[in-house]
Amino acid sequence: MRLAILGAGAVGRSVADLAPEYGHEVVALADSSSAVVDPDGIAVDAALGRKDGGDALGASDPEDVFETDYDVLIEATPTTLGEAQPGFSHVERALADDRHVVLANKGPVAERYEELRALETESAGSIRFEATVGGAIPVCSTIEDCTPQSVSAVRGVLNGTANFILTRMAAEGLGYEHVLAEAQDLGVAEADPTFDVDGTDAALKFVILANVLADGGFSLDDAEVTGIQDIPGSALDLAAEDGLTIRLIGEATREGVRVGPRLVPENGALAVTGTRNIVQIETKNAGSLHNSGRGAGGPETATAVLSDVGRLPLR
Amino acid sequence: MSDRADSHEEPAEDDEPETDGGLQAHTVRLELVDEPGELLRTLEPIAERGANLLSIHHERGNITPRGHIPVEVDIECPPDRFEGIVDALREAGVNVVQAGANRYGEEVNVVLVGHLVETDLSDTLSAIEDSPHTSVIDLSLAAPEGMDAVSSARVRLAVNTGRAEDALATVREIADAKEFCVVEPLPGGET
Numbered sequence: 001m002r003l004a005i006l007g008a009g010a011v012g013r014s015v016a017d018l019a020p021e022y023g024h025e026v027v028a029l030a031d032s033s034s035a036v037v038d039p040d041g042i043a044v045d046a047a048l049g050r051k052d053g054g055d056a057l058g059a060s061d062p063e064d065v066f067e068t069d070y071d072v073l074i075e076a077t078p079t080t081l082g083e084a085q086p087g088f089s090h091v092e093r094a095l096a097d098d099r100h101v102v103l104a105n106k107g108p109v110a111e112r113y114e115e116l117r118a119l120e121t122e123s124a125g126s127i128r129f130e131a132t133v134g135g136a137i138p139v140c141s142t143i144e145d146c147t148p149q150s151v152s153a154v155r156g157v158l159n160g161t162a163n164f165i166l167t168r169m170a171a172e173g174l175g176y177e178h179v180l181a182e183a184q185d186l187g188v189a190e191a192d193p194t195f196d197v198d199g200t201d202a203a204l205k206f207v208i209l210a211n212v213l214a215d216g217g218f219s220l221d222d223a224e225v226t227g228i229q230d231i232p233g234s235a236l237d238l239a240a241e242d243g244l245t246i247r248l249i250g251e252a253t254r255e256g257v258r259v260g261p262r263l264v265p266e267n268g269a270l271a272v273t274g275t276r277n278i279v280q281i282e283t284k285n286a287g288s289l290h291n292s293g294r295g296a297g298g299p300e301t302a303t304a305v306l307s308d309v310g311r312l313p314l315r
Numbered sequence: 316m317s318d319r320a321d322s323h324e325e326p327a328e329d330d331e332p333e334t335d336g337g338l339q340a341h342t343v344r345l346e347l348v349d350e351p352g353e354l355l356r357t358l359e360p361i362a363e364r365g366a367n368l369l370s371i372h373h374e375r376g377n378i379t380p381r382g383h384i385p386v387e388v389d390i391e392c393p394p395d396r397f398e399g400i401v402d403a404l405r406e407a408g409v410n411v412v413q414a415g416a417n418r419y420g421e422e423v424n425v426v427l428v429g430h431l432v433e434t435d436l437s438d439t440l441s442a443i444e445d446s447p448h449t450s451v452i453d454l455s456l457a458a459p460e461g462m463d464a465v466s467s468a469r470v471r472l473a474v475n476t477g478r479a480e481d482a483l484a485t486v487r488e489i490a491d492a493k494e495f496c497v498v499e500p501l502p503g504g505e506t
Binding site: 232237261262263264 | 424425426428429455457458459465466467468469471496498499500501
């Protein structure tokens with residue numbers, strides 16, 4: 001397939017890098033200010049080299065991407081809340097042109113799911129968004145394979161930063177602020193870790209999962225969200241007395257979305273350590289399935305994007 | 316096996332061994348007020364209904380936050396009488412924390428974080444116990460920064476089966492009013 005990639009951050013770049021390995025061709029790559037477009041395939045390394053050197057990615061305008069002859073639009077611009085712009089408009093435009101869209105951007109899928117599905121119905125193109133939930137871990141596709149109606153709930157850890165902090169606090173008996181600073185030094189936590197530690201990032205992912213289970217109806221406002229900022233080391237110590245630990249756990253069902261610090265068995269499946277993520281898919285007829293792995297990172301998330309591209313019907 | 320069924324031996328149901336009432340052992344956990352005669356009052360409904368008393372474990376040294384004494388009673392009776400015995404205990408005003416394997420009771424752990432001491436911890440525990448079918452059976456408090464700073468408490472609740480969500484809702488309400496953070500257990504699924 002011919003890919004047009006919007007967003008040249010960690011995910012967009014990795015998709016461009018890995019596309020040939022998966023048998024696809026990149027015909028356009030854009031960041032917010034410029035684009036490189038070539039119907040015969042762009043020179044990815046050269047374009048990214050220019051960007052790294054402080055120059056424009058290419059000579060074209062980001063708008064030109066939509067005029068290119070592409071099969072799949074890869075929406076990998078930063079996640080925005082509320083109206084989820086400009087991501088939503090990008091998807092709208094590609095679908096109006098009967099192109100497929102694969103999203104790595106959580107905003108449109110979490111905040112405007114029904115509108116996305118309505119646009120998809122009107123289009124010959126289809127949308128997929130495996131990369132929005134759990135990085136490399138196949139979550140949406142597993143639910144799709146089980147069929148959403150046979151899944152009663154999805155629970156788990158979908159924020160590596162919060163999980164890293166809680167793991168270190170429990171293991172080292174250190175306080176929240178101390179471990180957060182350490183996580184920032186290691187590059188595990190961003191300079192502004194608000195959305196990771198206050199539960200927003202995990203909530204967006206579980207909202208998406210609730211939308212998949214219930215075929216829409218949820219946005220971030222419908223989620224009940226509590227962060228981990230107020231969890232002292234002593235709470236983890238007390239939990240450990242009973243063989244329990246605390247993790248930032250999300251739950252998505254057809255009834256709602258809830259994210260907050262929860263008690264889980266210390267040696268249970270959901271108590272993954274470090275930045276690892278896990279989802280537990282509770283099925284009606286086959287018990288629970290657990291998928292675990294790397295929930296973030298450029299190449300990791302790009303593999304989810306490219307797997308989605310492979311699942312699309314040929315145009 | 317059809318040739319066997321055709322043979323005119325005793326019908327299958329007559330081969331079933333006669334059960335002698337099928338005595339079964341049950342454990343009942345109670346919380347008693349620390350007053351003379353309380354234990355005797357508890358044992359009466361058990362004896363009156365023809366159950367065998369196997370053992371009594373009176374945990375004097377393990378008083379609950381409300382000042383009650385946990386008592387564990389093992390009895391033996393036919394399965395169909397057990398429920399009547401538990402009902403009779405409850406009617407007699409005995410606080411039955413848990414009865415039978417998982418039939419009546421389940422335990423729920425929560426961790427509370429906040430100004431637990433300043434906001435009157437014993438009032439918090441009483442308020443939790445005001446929730447129907449809920450009883451506080453264990454408490455650990457950690458206040459490494461001192462009693463007037465943020466502290467954590469692990470509270471183990473015994474609730475009647477199917478009532479865990481009610482009990483947690485009560486805890487959430489109390490926590491909202493007193494501005495605690497509640498770390499709840501995660502129900503469901505296989506771990």
